Amino acid sequence: MLVAMNFGLVSRIISAYQPDPQTIINAFCKARTYFGQSSVMSYRWMLTMACIDRYTSSTDNVRLRKFANPHVASRVIFIIVIVWIIVPFHNWIFLNINGSACIWSSSFVATYNSALVVIFGFIVPTTVMMTCAVFINNNLRHIRNRRRNNVSTTIESPANRLFRVRERQTLIMLYVEIIFYIIFTLPWTIFTVYNALSLSVPNKTSDRIAIEGFLSFLTETIAYLYPTLSFYLYTLASRTFRQELVKVKSAIMNNRNQCNNRVRRIVPI
Numbered sequence: 001m002l003v004a005m006n007f008g009l010v011s012r013i014i015s016a017y018q019p020d021p022q023t024i025i026n027a028f029c030k031a032r033t034y035f036g037q038s039s040v041m042s043y044r045w046m047l048t049m050a051c052i053d054r055y056t057s058s059t060d061n062v063r064l065r066k067f068a069n070p071h072v073a074s075r076v077i078f079i080i081v082i083v084w085i086i087v088p089f090h091n092w093i094f095l096n097i098n099g100s101a102c103i104w105s106s107s108f109v110a111t112y113n114s115a116l117v118v119i120f121g122f123i124v125p126t127t128v129m130m131t132c133a134v135f136i137n138n139n140l141r142h143i144r145n146r147r148r149n150n151v152s153t154t155i156e157s158p159a160n161r162l163f164r165v166r167e168r169q170t171l172i173m174l175y176v177e178i179i180f181y182i183i184f185t186l187p188w189t190i191f192t193v194y195n196a197l198s199l200s201v202p203n204k205t206s207d208r209i210a211i212e213g214f215l216s217f218l219t220e221t222i223a224y225l226y227p228t229l230s231f232y233l234y235t236l237a238s239r240t241f242r243q244e245l246v247k248v249k250s251a252i253m254n255n256r257n258q259c260n261n262r263v264r265r266i267v268p269i
Contacts (some may be wrong), residue, residue, distance in 0.1 A: 017117075019229075022098075022102045023097060023100050023101060023102060026097050028046060029080055029095055029097050029102035030091055030092050030095045030096075030097065032094075032102075033088075033091045033095055034088050034089070034091035035090055036085075037084075037088040037091065037117075038084045038085055040121070040223070041084040041087070041088070041120065041121055042080055042081055042084045043227060044121060044125050044185075045080045045084070045120075045125065046077060046080055047125070047129075047181075048124075048125040048128050048129060049073075049076050049077075049080065051128065051132040051133070051174070052128065053067075053103055054074060054132065054136055054174070055132045055135050055136050055139070056068040058136050058139040058140060058143075059135075059139050060139070060142065074195050083146075087116070088116075090109055090112070091113075091115065094106050094109040100142060100210075101177075103199065104196075104247040107196075107199050107200050110195070110196040110199045111196050111197075113192075113196065114192045114193045114195070114196035114197075117189060117192045118189055118192065118193060121161045121185070121189065122185055122186070122189045125181075126178070126181065126182055126185075127221070129174075129177075129178045129181070130178055133171070133174050133175060136170075136171070137171060137172065140167045140170075140171070144167065153208075161238060169238045169239060169240040169241070170240075172237050172238060173234055173237055173238045173241065176231075176233055176234075176237040177233070180229070180233055181224060181226060184222050184223055184226035185223055185226065185227050185230075186220065187218075187219040187222050187223070188219040188220055188223040191215055191216060195212070195216070198212070
């Protein structure tokens, strides 16, 4: 996402004060969309695979649980990166500066690109994440019922209480992640479809071009907000996440203090 933000968001900010390089330099017109789409799609599919990994790690099925390991995750990440380096390559060929805009030179390719974004950038990831959330909820409920049946006493043990709290916090974080993913991604997806459908409209007025430019800037900026706000969403939604964050900060501060004490200590001659 840092690559996408450097190519996409930074150039948008520059265009507010200087001429937009996307409408002046043809190579930048192609590179901005290619690297933006490649990195954004890679990020979204890694997020989707993370949801699948959460499901496999919570299931009772031994075969599925074997996939929840670092080696499989590394291979999946490598495959995702390679796929989304190759798939958006059409941006280098069919994107060009026409007049004062960086647009598609073919309406067919524009339709293909919008279908690619809608299906593989919104519909499939959202469906997979929602399905995994339902399955994870069922897996955790099954584990909770099994623990309850194995315990003869009606008094809840501290370990079971801690597990129940972490289970609830995990589900809250997952549902918040999915809801805000839809909220921040849907406007950009809708505008991508509109942009492809309106590409063949002749003689657009200057007001319409200005409105479309503003909507493009707005929806793209909103889409960039999701990865930048993930930390704040998790912090606000989960008490367990906040507690773990405090522990990490405390450990870092303690290690720093120990290093400072070692440096300041005077070695006797």
